[in-house]
Amino acid sequence: MNIHSxxxxxxILCMSLFLFxxxxxxxxxxxxxxxxxxxxxxxxxxxGFSDSVVEMTMILRNSAGKQASRTLQxxxxxxxxESVGDKGLILFRTPKDIEGTALLSHAKILKSxxxxxxxxxxxxxxxxxxxxxxxxxxxSEFAFEDFTASELNKFSxxxxxxxxxxxxxxxxxxxxxxxxxxxxxxxxxxxxxxxxQLRKIEFYDRKGSLLKELILLDYRVYDQKYWRPHKLKMNNxxxxxxxxxxxxxxxxxxxxxxxxxxxxxxxxLR
Amino acid sequence: MSTSxxxxxxxxxxxxxSGNIAFQLRGFTQNSMWKDQNTSDIESSISxxxxxxxxxxxxxxxxxxxxxxxxxENDKKRSHVDFREAYWAYQNEDVELLIGLNKVFWGVxxxxxxxxxxxxxxxxxxxxxxxxxGQPMIRLAFQEDYGLLSFYLLPYFRERTFSGxxxxxxxxxxxxxxxAKYQSSSKRKHLDFAxxxxxxxxxVDLGFYYFNGxxxxxxxSMGGVNSELxxxxxxxxxxxxDLQYTNSSWLWKLESFVxxxxxxxxFAGVVGFExxxxxxxxGIGDVGILFxxxxxxxxxxxxxxxxxxxxxLGSRWTSxxxxxxxxxxxxxxxxxxxxxxxxxxxxxxxxxxxxxxLELKVAxxxxxxxxxxxxxxxxxxxxxxxxxx
Numbered sequence: 056m057n058i059h060s061x062x063x064x065x066x067i068l069c070m071s072l073f074l075f076x077x078x079x080x081x082x083x084x085x086x087x088x089x090x091x092x093x094x095x096x097x098x099x100x101x102x103g104f105s106d107s108v109v110e111m112t113m114i115l116r117n118s119a120g121k122q123a124s125r126t127l128q129x130x131x132x133x134x135x136x137e138s139v140g141d142k143g144l145i146l147f148r149t150p151k152d153i154e155g156t157a158l159l160s161h162a163k164i165l166k167s168x169x170x171x172x173x174x175x176x177x178x179x180x181x182x183x184x185x186x187x188x189x190x191x192x193x194x195s196e197f198a199f200e201d202f203t204a205s206e207l208n209k210f211s212x213x214x215x216x217x218x219x220x221x222x223x224x225x226x227x228x229x230x231x232x233x234x235x236x237x238x239x240x241x242x243x244x245x246x247x248x249x250x251x252q253l254r255k256i257e258f259y260d261r262k263g264s265l266l267k268e269l270i271l272l273d274y275r276v277y278d279q280k281y282w283r284p285h286k287l288k289m290n291n292x293x294x295x296x297x298x299x300x301x302x303x304x305x306x307x308x309x310x311x312x313x314x315x316x317x318x319x320x321x322x323x324l325r
Numbered sequence: 326m327s328t329s330x331x332x333x334x335x336x337x338x339x340x341x342x343s344g345n346i347a348f349q350l351r352g353f354t355q356n357s358m359w360k361d362q363n364t365s366d367i368e369s370s371i372s373x374x375x376x377x378x379x380x381x382x383x384x385x386x387x388x389x390x391x392x393x394x395x396x397x398e399n400d401k402k403r404s405h406v407d408f409r410e411a412y413w414a415y416q417n418e419d420v421e422l423l424i425g426l427n428k429v430f431w432g433v434x435x436x437x438x439x440x441x442x443x444x445x446x447x448x449x450x451x452x453x454x455x456x457x458x459g460q461p462m463i464r465l466a467f468q469e470d471y472g473l474l475s476f477y478l479l480p481y482f483r484e485r486t487f488s489g490x491x492x493x494x495x496x497x498x499x500x501x502x503x504x505a506k507y508q509s510s511s512k513r514k515h516l517d518f519a520x521x522x523x524x525x526x527x528x529v530d531l532g533f534y535y536f537n538g539x540x541x542x543x544x545x546s547m548g549g550v551n552s553e554l555x556x557x558x559x560x561x562x563x564x565x566x567d568l569q570y571t572n573s574s575w576l577w578k579l580e581s582f583v584x585x586x587x588x589x590x591x592f593a594g595v596v597g598f599e600x601x602x603x604x605x606x607x608g609i610g611d612v613g614i615l616f617x618x619x620x621x622x623x624x625x626x627x628x629x630x631x632x633x634x635x636x637x638l639g640s641r642w643t644s645x646x647x648x649x650x651x652x653x654x655x656x657x658x659x660x661x662x663x664x665x666x667x668x669x670x671x672x673x674x675x676x677x678x679x680x681x682x683l684e685l686k687v688a689x690x691x692x693x694x695x696x697x698x699x700x701x702x703x704x705x706x707x708x709x710x711x712x713x714x
Contacts (some may be wrong), residue, residue, distance in 0.1 A: 060595070115647050122676070123647040136491065151343060151713030152680045167573065177455060179430045182530045187603040194646045314418050318472035318525065318624045319466070323387070323416060325341065325378055
């Protein structure tokens with residue numbers, strides 16, 4: 056990707072501001088506000104869907120090229136208040152030995168999520184620790200936090216630059232996780248300038264080294280407003296393992312309510 | 326766009342047929358101890374589970390039908406068939422009504438499932454008491470803002486399964502399982518009932534219940550012409566509590582019950598924790614440490630328990646990789662008798678539809694007259710392969 060500098064006018068403006076200020080805090084604030092605004096535009100353009108259901112296939116590959124797959128269903132209940140996270144329900148369909156296993160999650164923005172796991176063999180509902188947001192999710196290169204971390208207020212932002220990303224032009228934004236127990240020191244995200252969607256994210260581990268790279272592909276629009284990627288490719292740079300997520304068509308506005316996302320419902324999902 | 330145009334039901338399979346078939350091989354480390362027991366140290370068996378599930382178009386009714394069967398080489402009583410589930414259920418936003426055979430689990434602890442009471446234990450399956458027989462029930466459950474309130478009517482009682490004379494895991498005197506004694510004159514048809522409330526408050530998950538009916542746990546007595554062990558199913562009232570506090574990597578657990586029945590009131594409890602170290606040793610998995618203390622103040626005239634004054638220490642490893650490998654290993658030490666029971670359970674997926682599991686159960690320091698003595702030569706290593714379809 057090419058690095059494009061900002062407009063000369065803005066550089067001059069910033070420089071002139073710098074001359075009048077004892078330090079460059081305002082410059083940093085302007086960058087973080089710009090970063091936040093771009094992330095907010097991206098996040099909010101996808102909001103208002105109330106609820107969604109989608110079937111998904113996950114393909115896992117290790118460094119030797121060995122492959123395994125899982126299929127699962129994702130249900131989401133949108134909570135309009137941005138200071139509260141969404142509710143999610145993941146139902147496993149394959150591998151067959153874990154069919155019917157379900158994970159219910161009530162996301163919090165900065166605190167640990169509330170999570171319950173349903174084990175169908177014992178018919179047991181178990182409250183689990185969500186401390187492990189950064190660990191591999193069902194053996195994949197995706198961490199659980201990678202699924203929920205698009206929530207706006209989970210990060211602080213810093214605008215970096217504008218550059219080409221494929222045929223599009225992207226704003227490049229650094230985001231620093233603010234939530235508890237993140238596995239990342241920072242992330243660099245690319246948001247395009249035409250439909251304002253995430254195109255790529257680089258994940259840096261706690262030591263600051265590049266850990267993973269996520270490419271988001273096959274964006275489709277629903278109801279002329281909700282954009283969703285249908286193929287996500289995550290490459291672990293350090294272990295050479297990779298995982299792909301391939302989504303079927305989303306369904307929105309199904310009339311799901313809070314009572315579809317309570318632990319008491321986990322025993323009757325299928 | 327309206328809900329009906331999209332149709333929630335498109336999302337689900339209407340009819341789902343699945344199941345698995347398993348081959349199990351148990352090797353016992355010692356010769357059998359009692360007369361008539363099969364002298365072979367190797368026991369093979371085959372089991373199968375066949376599941377049919379259905380949901381209607383509007384997703385408010387479902388039917389589940391799960392049949393289980395096992396054939397065992399040595400023990401005729403272990404060869405058996407059961408309907409684990411056979412129910413119809415209706416559910417709307419706040420209410421669920423379920424009629425038929427079903428399985429219900431209550432509890433939080435790992436070393437003992439103390440308060441779990443609705444289903445009878447299918448003990449011939451595994452001495453860990455985690456396999457259950459399908460229980461006929463009518464369940465009415467209300468999902469409210471303040472929690473889940475469930476009412477159970479249990480119109481028919483299932484007797485516990487026990488090894489036959491030729492099987493392992495039995496006492497010297499054979500159990501007469503065909504002639505159980507009931508306190509209630511309605512015997513198996515006594516109408517049991519239970520009410521349970523469960524919810525969570527922040528980091529605390531809480532459940533409690535009241536049960537009134539036939540004790541799932543039979544009291545043993547000597548009798549009959551051949552000095553057999555007779556099974557006595559008493560009427561009991563029981564209040565049970567389960568509590569879990571989840572904080573970061575800690576799970577703090579408590580289960581307790583008070584039971585009124587045959588003799589004096591019984592108080593029993595298990596308390597402990599599970600702490601998990603995530604992604605240890607460069608991401609080879611998660612390692613959990615489990616500790617539990619079991620207490621039970623029942624007298625010797627009651628049904629037998631070995632969980633009276635015992636410590637459990639265990640460790641759980643989950644690989645979190647492609648094959649979802651895991652190991653749970655631990656031991657339970659009886660503080661008074663120093664009987665110690667070791668257990669290792671491990672499993673890994675071999676291929677997409679094959680699961681390999683391994684189990685090791687060893688009891689040591691069992692003296693004559695102690696609860697586990699009759700089975701002290703039944704240490705075994707088990708290998709099992711499941712094929713799912």
